[in-house]
Amino acid sequence: MLDTAKLLAARYRAAEDRPYLASALYSLTVVPATRVPTMGVDRHWRVYVSPRFVAATPVAELAGVWVHEVAHLLRDHHGRSDRLPAADQRDTVRVNIAQDCEINDDLLADGLLLPAGRVEPKDYGLPEGGLFETYLPSIPPTPAGCSLDCGSGAHGVPVPWELGDSAGPARLGPVEADALRRTTAQAMRAHQRARGRLPAGWQRWAQEVLEPTVDWRQALSGAVREAAAWAGGAVDYTYRRPSRRTPALRGVVLPSLRRPLPRVAIVVDTSGSMGEDDLAAALGEVTGVLREVGVRGNRVAVLACDADVHAVARVTSAEQVVLGGGGGTDMRVGIDAALAGPERPNIVVVLTDGYTPWPQESPSCRLIAALIGEDAPAPPAWIETVRVGPA
Structure with missing residues (x-):
């Protein structure tokens, strides 16, 4: 009792x-x-x-x-x-x-x-x-x-x-x-x-x-940085660079530890309801933070998507992104395409006005939704969300 x-x-x-x-x-x-x-x-x-x-x-x-x-x-x-x-x-x-x-x-x-x-x-x-x-x-x-x-x-x-x-x-x-x-x-x-x-x-x-009110740039930057730190925390062993203790063990090669840089996919909503200025500001913020934390070049893929994926590119700056589409909206298509690629991302960032279906469950990666527009509807609670204000 x-x-x-x-x-x-x-x-x-x-x-x-x-x-x-x-x-x-x-x-x-x-x-x-x-x-x-x-x-x-x-x-x-x-x-x-x-x-x-x-x-x-x-x-x-x-x-x-x-x-x-x-x-x-x-x-x-x-x-x-x-x-x-x-x-x-x-x-x-x-x-x-x-x-x-x-x-x-x-x-x-x-x-x-x-x-x-x-x-x-x-x-x-x-x-x-x-x-x-x-x-x-x-x-x-x-x-x-x-x-x-x-x-x-x-x-x-x-x-x-x-x-x-x-x-x-x-x-x-x-x-x-x-x-x-x-x-x-x-x-x-x-x-x-x-x-x-x-x-x-x-x-x-x-x-x-x-005091929850913060500048959206700070919030988005913090989310991307934290996600990159989370993905980079996946320390693994590698034999490409043997451990420094190897010479002490005759005939035995020990692996060393490596902390890999994450791969990032940015899914961009290019449907007709998206404002170009806000979209460009959010995309520039994400790519800028990724450069700061050392993720650049072929480790960043950008997918332009409305109801279908129209363009996939690996970029080093926002200016290199070609935004296609302009039709309906289904960001699930872009997320699925990002995860189905030969180099699966650790982080997926979705830039959208929120008027889209979302996956039923969290994928095996970090998912961040940057919602553009004051009235953007919220995604499911398990999706990490940042609201992007006027540029």
């Missing part, structure tokens, strides 16, 4: 010690669940709790777990996971590990106690203060027997002990969750002004929630 008094005492302690998290902590609905390894959350702000785990864990550590689980929801980990490539989404434990690395360094720096077995960035030779998307390429595939699972409120994939979308007790919808995130961010800012102490990760999160 769940020791409810002990569990709620731990939540009270977490809220008293960190009052800026109180609203979020008390918005969680408790659901006892014997199949959950420890505690986990779904995207409806229900927290699933193992009675055995509560019985075996001190109140101080349970308070840390409360903060850990609510951090997954406040940082919208499930929404961000929906935008990962499908291949990454399928390894939920690996995604969960990267997310825990993002959270736990802040919690430990803030003096919270967490149970044994927690993961930290240093466990994988990673720096503190990163986002889980930047950690993910360095996290190895899920080891056999690993049971880490914070639920669909973290990695985004429903798990057996959860109640689902329609069943169960009170739950928060997306609008209420966004309002709660903003309320929490405002409480954090007030706390920081009064006491001057807030973990760096929470400071960054609160600023992003309260």
Whole structure:
């Protein structure tokens, strides 16, 4: 039987010690669940709790777990996971590990106690203060027997002990969750002004929630740079340049590590509704950022597409792009053509007014939609999106 008094005492302690998290902590609905390894959350702000785990864990550590689980929801980990490539989404434990690395360094720096077995960035030779998307390429595939699972409120994939979308007790919808995130961010800012102490990760999160308006060029540049860093994180072995340790091992040739430059495909919507000035500005921004991060020449393909692909070229500047088409719109054709080429891209950037069908699921690459025009309809939530304003 769940020791409810002990569990709620731990939540009270977490809220008293960190009052800026109180609203979020008390918005969680408790659901006892014997199949959950420890505690986990779904995207409806229900927290699933193992009675055995509560019985075996001190109140101080349970308070840390409360903060850990609510951090997954406040940082919208499930929404961000929906935008990962499908291949990454399928390894939920690996995604969960990267997310825990993002959270736990802040919690430990803030003096919270967490149970044994927690993961930290240093466990994988990673720096503190990163986002889980930047950690993910360095996290190895899920080891056999690993049971880490914070639920669909973290990695985004429903798990057996959860109640689902329609069943169960009170739950928060997306609008209420966004309002709660903003309320929490405002409480954090007030706390920081009064006491001057807030973990760096929470400071960054609160600023992003309260000051989301950025210049579209900065947002698009940041998305492309981050995607290039993500793709370039896929370190692999190569025998083209033997390891420097090879001479020490007679008769054995060791490979060295290489960090390859990503290949990029830019799918350009050339349907009749596209404005040339805005399109040229967005294309110039993307190609400029790619040059800055060292991706150029034959590593960038541009596909002009409306309802069909009209031109494919490898370019080094926006001026080299020939924009054909002008008919209907279906960016799926361009995305499929980019992925079907002999040199499959790691990143696909789609420049479009948004009036197009989209793929049903994330391809095995990073997909960024640059939406041109104030009224451009949003693509599916799993697509990383930047809105491009007037040039």
